[in-house]
Amino acid sequence: MSDTQDNIIQEKPLALNPSPAADQVDLIGLSRQELEAAVIRFGLPKFRAKQIWHWLYHRGVKSIDEMTTLSLRVRDKLAGYCFIGRPSVVNQQLSEDNTRKWLLAIPGGGEVETVFIPERERGALCISSQVGCALSCKFCHTGTQPLLRNLTAADIVGQLMIARDTYGEWPSSRGGRLLSNIVMMGMGEPLLNFDNVAKALKIVMDQEGISISKRRITLSTAGYVPNMKRCGEELNVNLAVSLHAVRNEIRDEIVPLNKKFPIEELLEACRSYPGSHNARRITFEYVMLKGINDSESDARELVRLMRGIPAKINLIPFNAWPGAPFECSSGATINRFSEIINNAGYSAPVRMPRGRDIMAACGQLKSASERAKQKSQEATASSSCGRSSNPYTARAFPINS
Template sequence: MPLERTNLLGMDREAMQRYFVSLGAREFHARQFLQWVYQRGITEFAQMTNLSKALRARLLSEATLEMPRVASEQLSSDGTRKWLLQLADGNHIETVFIPEDDRGTLCVSSQVGCALNCSFCATARQGYSRNLEASEIISQVWLAQYLLHDSGYTERAITNIVLMGMGEPLLNYEAVVPVINLMLDDLAYGLSRRRITLSTAGVVPAIDRLAKECPISLAVSLHAARDALRDQLVPLNRKYPIKQLL
């Protein structure tokens, strides 16, 4: 039976260092690896020339950097791009890039579908399938950066990231936080905390936890100032009403 390879996408610096040490390598090799993947866009182990040949061979036999497949791309007249990505299990997610004069914002998904059933949300109509793995979240950033560069962007196109696509990010907390750590890490994307925004319908305990463990910008989908109306628009409000949320 063939050995199942470890997908290294989505591991933050601490997890990557633990993995490389488990291979008999040093922690600084993990830091070099992060730079190859996220700063230089290299996913072929053989091209990571400051790693030893023996380590590259070990990675080739035991690890992988598995990306979703781009199923389709839509380009708007204002430069907005939407990609439909097919995951390994056949599910699909959407990722959107929105260019503006002073920034380029990437909107990424955190779940396949969504279970919150907000009345105004198109994703709610497809129901909930599963949480995304950390690798499936960060690969949206990697692919978008690669595709934008391939389409002619010469400078850094993605300056801001919003966890505002399909799904409720705070219901996938354990996968989302390592991804945020990679977005912040100077060895990966090196974004400032104010350039990363998480949008939530109001999962109050996870908001409090995020503020302590990984403070970034937060956007709350409020949509109504009265509980009676918000109960209809955002059913999660019945569990975490406005007074508790704010």
């Protein structure tokens, strides 16, 4: 399966702010304090920052011209000093199950994918934190792409702005928003880019702007222990931990970060995660890999490890990608695994794969340029061994459709 087929419409980058001058400031991604300091630097009174914040994050404007409560003179002045940045939409795809994936070009270089997973009358936006990833989890497609760089706060908030633009969800106060939740589970390890992620999430949570509650935000980590406490203390968002194995010798292989922060150390950090309690449990993600981590004794060991942690366990059927070295466990194995955990008193739902047909499911994200590179390598290899390409069912369409 691939999304590099001819039916993907490549978009011209959105020219919302064509060629800002090098010394112009992007207003998106500034903290409130930074915005106030910038406004004073531009020779405007501090209260203008509050108005600008409202236009940026409550109304979602894309140009300074649209800030109509500011006089023309003030808008002109602002336009000389700053601009409103957005990532450029390279293409987007809609899955058969209505999962939507954007491929975004980031102003500082590189591409990331952002995914929206709709439910009935709500939905979660899966946001990336890095271009590529240094952690090389073996079941994860992103992990095959080297880390290019950390995303800035503007790049991270920009993913949400693009999604809101697409669904017409401005102003922020509108009731019944489809984009109700955020999961930091896209490309990259958010705790290895914590300063930018924290800055972005504080902007997203600000009640005079985008205003998504910390209860509706989940940050997922592969287990970078040094920043877990900080995450709980500074952001107090929900925590998800990519556990995926219950024995260090297996986890060392499939989540190599485990060699630095082994299971015992990781779980200790979970036990002391600020703000976790029975009403706000930590989610443990567990990808089901045939013959690797899916035995009944693995399930029983998982139950033992969870003791003393307010936990729920998400079982994720492995989502394949080209060249993946694993197979998904059988349905019967997954159900038995879930049953053992449930019988011990823990919730262990089997997560329904979403957006598989457009390679948007958990663990399948990868920048298109990287995927194209890999595909051409595979094509060279397959031409000599007679493989044919897979059928492809995704729909692709222009932006704003």
